[in-house]
Amino acid sequence: MSKKHRGHAKGDPVTYQTPLPAGGVQMETFLPWTLVRRGLKKQVITPLDAPQEFLDEARRERLMKAAAQETPLMRALGLAHHWQRLMDEGRFASITEIAEAEGFDLGRASRIARLAQLAPSIVEACATGAAAGVTLESVSRRAIPQRWDEQRERLRLA
Known part of the structure; x- marks a missing residue:
């Protein structure tokens, strides 16, 4: 694997069901995401099929981060x-x-x-x-x- 691929973690969406002692079921879902190393900063990139509200929130965060650059x-x-x-x-x-x-x-x-x-x-x-x-x-x-x-x-x- 080349150096530019290091630091990426990928996975498929998986839902785990764990039985609880009281008879219920606890569900945990693993969502796919990619961790990208950019210098010393890490950035989470959402998958292409992410819900619209997550994409809107990510866009707002990106704009706020760009505006708050230390000059x-x-x-x-x-x-x-x-x-x-x-x-x-x-x-x-x-x-x-x-x-x-x-x-x-x-x-x-x-x-x-x-x-x-x-x-x-x-x-x-x-x-x-x-x-x-x-x-x-x-x-x-x-x-x-x-x-x-x-x-x-x-x-x-x-």
Whole structure:
């Protein structure tokens, strides 16, 4: 068997009936599925004759997974909000201290920290994938306006 076939498990649908002590019957059904190895992730592929509701659920899961991909912008947004929380709690007094502790250049750390000032609707659009044209470079390289409506206008996310 070639290497590309490893990791696949296939089987026919089989129903087992097990008698219970009280006189009933317990039924167990083995459904066919294929486990596909894609890098470090595993993905279940439903059979071709699966019921429509399973296919709809799998499609929704696939869309949600594609939208929730970890991008450099999402990592930077998370880091910016984490740093803001550290400063709000009083663990650090400034971005300079955070940059030294995290091993970042001060300029890069300050660009990332400015992302905590983005409007919640912009952050949500980035998280759901609705802001396709917004990248880390397009947001962090320019000055971010304080007003949220100006931010949405500048990023063309009306």
